[in-house]
Amino acid sequence: MEKVIEMQNLTKLFKNGRGISDLTLDIYQGEIFGFLGPNGAGKTTAMKIMTGLMRPDRGDVKLFGYSIQEEYEKAMANVGCIIEIPEAYPYLTAYENLKQLARFYSEVDNKRIDEVLELTGMLRYKNEKPKRFSLGMKQRLGIAAAILSRPKLLILDEPLNGLDVEGMIQIRKLILNLAEQEQTTFFISSHLIHDVELTCNKIGVIYNGMLLNVQTTEDILKNYATLENYFVSEVERNGRVPSSINQRA
Amino acid sequence: MAVFQAALINELEKLRKKKKAVVAIVLSLLMTVIGQLLVLGVRMGFGIRGAGSTDFSMLVLSFAVNTLLPLFAVLVAIDSFSGEFNQNTMRTTLTRPISRFKIYAAKVTAIGIFILVNLAFLSILSLVFGLVFSGDTMSFKGVLQVILAYGVSFFPIFILALGVVLLANVLKSGTSVFFVAILSFIIFKGLGVLFSQYSGILLTSYFDWYNLWLASSMPWVKILREFLLMLGYGLIFFTGAYYLFDKKEF
Numbered sequence: 001m002e003k004v005i006e007m008q009n010l011t012k013l014f015k016n017g018r019g020i021s022d023l024t025l026d027i028y029q030g031e032i033f034g035f036l037g038p039n040g041a042g043k044t045t046a047m048k049i050m051t052g053l054m055r056p057d058r059g060d061v062k063l064f065g066y067s068i069q070e071e072y073e074k075a076m077a078n079v080g081c082i083i084e085i086p087e088a089y090p091y092l093t094a095y096e097n098l099k100q101l102a103r104f105y106s107e108v109d110n111k112r113i114d115e116v117l118e119l120t121g122m123l124r125y126k127n128e129k130p131k132r133f134s135l136g137m138k139q140r141l142g143i144a145a146a147i148l149s150r151p152k153l154l155i156l157d158e159p160l161n162g163l164d165v166e167g168m169i170q171i172r173k174l175i176l177n178l179a180e181q182e183q184t185t186f187f188i189s190s191h192l193i194h195d196v197e198l199t200c201n202k203i204g205v206i207y208n209g210m211l212l213n214v215q216t217t218e219d220i221l222k223n224y225a226t227l228e229n230y231f232v233s234e235v236e237r238n239g240r241v242p243s244s245i246n247q248r249a
Numbered sequence: 250m251a252v253f254q255a256a257l258i259n260e261l262e263k264l265r266k267k268k269k270a271v272v273a274i275v276l277s278l279l280m281t282v283i284g285q286l287l288v289l290g291v292r293m294g295f296g297i298r299g300a301g302s303t304d305f306s307m308l309v310l311s312f313a314v315n316t317l318l319p320l321f322a323v324l325v326a327i328d329s330f331s332g333e334f335n336q337n338t339m340r341t342t343l344t345r346p347i348s349r350f351k352i353y354a355a356k357v358t359a360i361g362i363f364i365l366v367n368l369a370f371l372s373i374l375s376l377v378f379g380l381v382f383s384g385d386t387m388s389f390k391g392v393l394q395v396i397l398a399y400g401v402s403f404f405p406i407f408i409l410a411l412g413v414v415l416l417a418n419v420l421k422s423g424t425s426v427f428f429v430a431i432l433s434f435i436i437f438k439g440l441g442v443l444f445s446q447y448s449g450i451l452l453t454s455y456f457d458w459y460n461l462w463l464a465s466s467m468p469w470v471k472i473l474r475e476f477l478l479m480l481g482y483g484l485i486f487f488t489g490a491y492y493l494f495d496k497k498e499f
Binding site: 048051052053054055072073074076077079081083084085086087088089090091092096100101103104105106145 | 251252255256258259262263266267268336337338340341342343344345346347348349496498499
């Protein structure tokens with residue numbers, strides 16, 4: 001199977017001592033990778049480096065074999081992403097926002113814009129400006145933007161953030177469909193551990209900037225009742241358990 | 250090249266949809282109307298000709314080149330960079346298959362086009378007003394001189410905008426960039442008056458360099474010197490701002 005993401009000794013340390021250290025990871029085509037970790041563990045930092053928004057102190061990331069630092073355009077040609085809260089231009093309509101992005105891809109036409117708006121349940125807000133959108137609607141528009149070019153890799157940082165239950169189910173289905181029908185690879189970070197369990201087929205736990213373990217969801221669930229139990233156990237073995245997780249476990 | 254074109258079209262679309270572009274057009278119109286009313290008032294009240302035909306265009310330019318044009322160039326440059334940094338909308342563009350240099354170049358080109366359109370609009374407007382109210386004195390040579398004066402005024406305003414782009418990549422907030430830009434503009438203008446012997450090295454003293462192009466015998470050496478100095482400023486600002494933009498983390 002084709003290697004889609006290659007992370008080699010990825011290191012980025014901030015002045016406050018947080019960051020990521022020596023992250024090495026390979027993700028293959030068709031995998032739905034769940035990136036778990038407590039707040040401040042380094043998930044977003046890793047994803048920002050993967051998408052070129054940050055530069056690593058050391059190491060490199062290759063997407064489809066192209067270095068994100070040296071061949072950015074080629075590396076990102078088949079990538080869609082959401083990093084933190086997806087922001088849209090408030091003075092452009094939802095359609096115009098997507099049209100802006102569509103211009104970067106020769107194969108994306110107006111029909112495809114309508115299609116992704118439909119897929120994310122945003123078609124009826126097509127001509128509205130995002131300044132009046134709720135967080136969930138902004139998130140849906142962000143997902144529409146991410147899948148617009150039919151990317152082979154989707155890097156999604158908290159994709160279910162702000163969505164209602166119906167929205168969560170809809171996006172979860174969308175992810176599973178894309179992985180199954182188009183062999184799209186996913187790299188997803190989420191705090192909603194139950195959703196990760198239902199969606200992802202491979203899990204990586206990051207703690208204090210270090211990758212603790214990478215296993216398939218199937219293997220994890222052979223030894224643990226839930227993914228939450230596994231996560232708590234992994235984090236506990238390495239020091240601290242976030243209080244909210246402690247209470248639930 | 251295709252992605253650069255896409256980025257440029259996007260930047261121009263954003264400029265068109267923002268209210269600042271409309272405000273710039275409305276203010277240009279207002280300024281020309283008020284200017285023409287003043288000229289008419291002087292003519293009718295005191296019997297003085299004031300400014301006729303193409304002179305009116307020059308009068309408008311001499312005022313706009315030190316006020317309205319740099320102000321809007323500054324605002325658009327701030328919006329294009331600081332505005333998008335602060336709203337986090339820059340991420341959306343940066344994570345597309347386009348290099349940072351192409352995004353940067355597209356933004357700078359769009360700012361340049363905005364300045365050109367603003368100058369063209371103002372020149373046409375002032376010429377039309379001049380033609381309507383003092384058309385009897387308008388000559389073809391005069392019209393050519395107006396076009397030349399407005400055309401060469403692009404350079405100093407564009408260089409100023411590049412300076413603001415550099416500031417926008419140094420300072421975090423757009424408001425700080427605006428105040429530092431305005432303050433620097435005023436200080437440099439003041440320094441140009443106080444130390445006139447050194448004004449040649451200050452960018453703000455080039456805003457009226459269009460006068461050099463209107464002289465009966467063209468001072469080529471002076472024009473070339475001022476052009477090269479502006480080019481130097483432009484290269485420093487462009488390169489410095491790109492270096493910072495390329496290193497910026499989002």
